Amino acid sequence: MPTPLPITSMKVPFSNYILELQDRICKGIETADGSACFKEDLWERPEGGGGRTRVIEQGAVFEKGGVNTSAVHGALPKSMQQYFGVGESDFFACGLSLVLHPENPMVPTVHANWRYFELYDKQGNLLDAWFGGGQDLTPYYLFEEDAQHFHQVCKTACDAHDPTFYPNYKQRCDQYFWNAHRNEARGVGGLFFDYCKNSPERDLQGWYDFVTAVGDSFLEAYLPIVEKRKQLPYSPAQRDWQEIRRGRYVEFNLVHDKGTLFGLKTNGRIESILMSLPPRVQWVYDHAPEPASAEGQLLEVLATPRSWV
Numbered sequence: 001m002p003t004p005l006p007i008t009s010m011k012v013p014f015s016n017y018i019l020e021l022q023d024r025i026c027k028g029i030e031t032a033d034g035s036a037c038f039k040e041d042l043w044e045r046p047e048g049g050g051g052r053t054r055v056i057e058q059g060a061v062f063e064k065g066g067v068n069t070s071a072v073h074g075a076l077p078k079s080m081q082q083y084f085g086v087g088e089s090d091f092f093a094c095g096l097s098l099v100l101h102p103e104n105p106m107v108p109t110v111h112a113n114w115r116y117f118e119l120y121d122k123q124g125n126l127l128d129a130w131f132g133g134g135q136d137l138t139p140y141y142l143f144e145e146d147a148q149h150f151h152q153v154c155k156t157a158c159d160a161h162d163p164t165f166y167p168n169y170k171q172r173c174d175q176y177f178w179n180a181h182r183n184e185a186r187g188v189g190g191l192f193f194d195y196c197k198n199s200p201e202r203d204l205q206g207w208y209d210f211v212t213a214v215g216d217s218f219l220e221a222y223l224p225i226v227e228k229r230k231q232l233p234y235s236p237a238q239r240d241w242q243e244i245r246r247g248r249y250v251e252f253n254l255v256h257d258k259g260t261l262f263g264l265k266t267n268g269r270i271e272s273i274l275m276s277l278p279p280r281v282q283w284v285y286d287h288a289p290e291p292a293s294a295e296g297q298l299l300e301v302l303a304t305p306r307s308w309v
Contacts, residue, residue, distance in 0.1 A: 007126055010204050011071075011092055014116045014131075014211075018069045018096040019052070021114075021215050025098065026054055026067050028219045032226050035060035038067065043269045047074035049092075053272045056100075057279070061107065061230045065100035066275035072266065076119070079265050084119070089127070092118040093266075096215070097259065099276040100222075105242035106232040108139035108146065108187070109249065110222050111276070113259060114215045131207045132194035134169065135218055136177055137225075138187030138249060140242040142298045144308075146225045147188045151308035153221035154191050154214070161210040166309075169193045174305040179252050184302040186252045190221075241295050243282040250277055 026038045036059030044050035051070030056062050071094035081087060095115030102109065114133035121127055137150045151170070158165035173192035178185055191214065196207040253260055253276050263273040289295035 007129055007198050008204055009118060009126060009129065010116060010131075010208050011094060011118055014208060015071050015094045017212055017215070018094060018114065021212075022052065022054065022067055022069045022096055025096075025219060026056075028223055029056065029062065029065065029067070029100065032223055032230070033059040033061040036062065041271075043272065045072050045074075045267065045269070047072075047267060049073050051269065051272060053269070053275065055275060059103075061102055061104070061226065063101050063103040064279045065098070066272070067096070067098040068272050068275060069096045070094060070268070070272065072268070074266075077265055077267075080262070086119065086127075088122055090120040090122065090124070092120075093262075095133070097276075101246070101278045102226070102230070104230055104232065105140040105234050105238045106143075106229040107226055108137050108229075109246075109278075110138070111136055112215075112218050114211050115259075116211075129198065129204060130194070131196040131204075131211045133211055133214065134173055134190060134192035135214065135221065136173055136187055136190035136192070137222075138245075139298070140245050141238070141294055142188070142301055143225075143229070146228070147308045149224060150188070150190060150221050153217050155309050157214050157217040158191070158210075160213060161206075165193075165210070166191075177252065179248055179256070181255065182248060182251070184248070184299065185305050186249060186302075188301065188308065189305060240282065241289070243278075243280055244284055244287055246278040246281040247283045250281055253277065 030037055036056050038054040038056045041053040043053065049072030051068060053068045056065045073092040074090065076089040076091045081089065095113060097113045099111045100109065112135035116131050118126060119128045155166040169191040170189060173189040174185060176192045177187065177189060198204050260273060
């Protein structure tokens with residue numbers, strides 16, 4: 001069996017990359033919105049590290065969105081030691097996380113995250129390191145060509161590195177963004193990958209190249225959909241449906257999302273962690289649309305994830 005390659009830290013190049021990508025994505029989103037600009041909030045974590053939170057609100061297109069970067073370090077909390085199955089350890093974690101909630105229900109919500117984690121013993125020796133991340137689309141009204149476009153961009157980014165990546169990470173995305181208590185998907189999926197570690201087949205530099213390629217593909221995956229749908233008319237009833245579906249988005253993030261859990265367990269900045277929550281949302285008792293309606297057809301797709309490319 002091949003011997004794993006030595007672990008070489010990627011925290012400096014990846015920390016620099018996510019800051020540059022944050023600038024690029026914010027500029028693209030501001031251009032698409034045409035009205036609002038991101039407000040920046042710098043913060044520090046008492047235990048070590050900090051972040052750069054950027055939030056856009058009440059724009060012409062985006063009702064609320066955040067594009068956040070963070071780089072934090074320190075002693076790994078007991079709860080996370082148990083989660084990772086390790087003893088007393090130190091950690092470093094950095095990443096970019098974004099969620100964008102459009103005003104128009106014809107424009108889908110989007111989420112993306114690209115992250116890197118290092119684990120050390122108490123003498124400071126690097127024990128383990130890995131990348132994770134992905135991007136996924138959550139429509140309120142399904143335009144199949146939008147889902148196909150989003151997935152095709154994801155597949156193209158993956159195929160340049162390994163033809164097995166897209167089908168594997170697409171399936172993992174469908175499994176991860178599954179609202180188990182509702183028995184439905186959060187959206188139409190995309191990519192989800194985690195614990196991308198040093199191996200004989202691919203070292204951390206190789207994983208860095210892949211993850212940054214996916215990050216670079218985000219604007220290409222999302223902005224053409226925004227431009228196509230942002231001027232479409234919609235009714236108050238369609239807006240109500242959007243807010244009901246946003247409730248399911250909230251439920252997933254607070255009940256199932258591991259990133260939210262990690263942030264809360266490591267004393268992350270609460271405003272940045274919960275920036276993913278939409279500004280207006282509804283929970284209507286036992287709400288069920290007509291099966292033949294556009295709303296009902298969306299629920300059929302969410303009940304059974306499908307292949308889009």
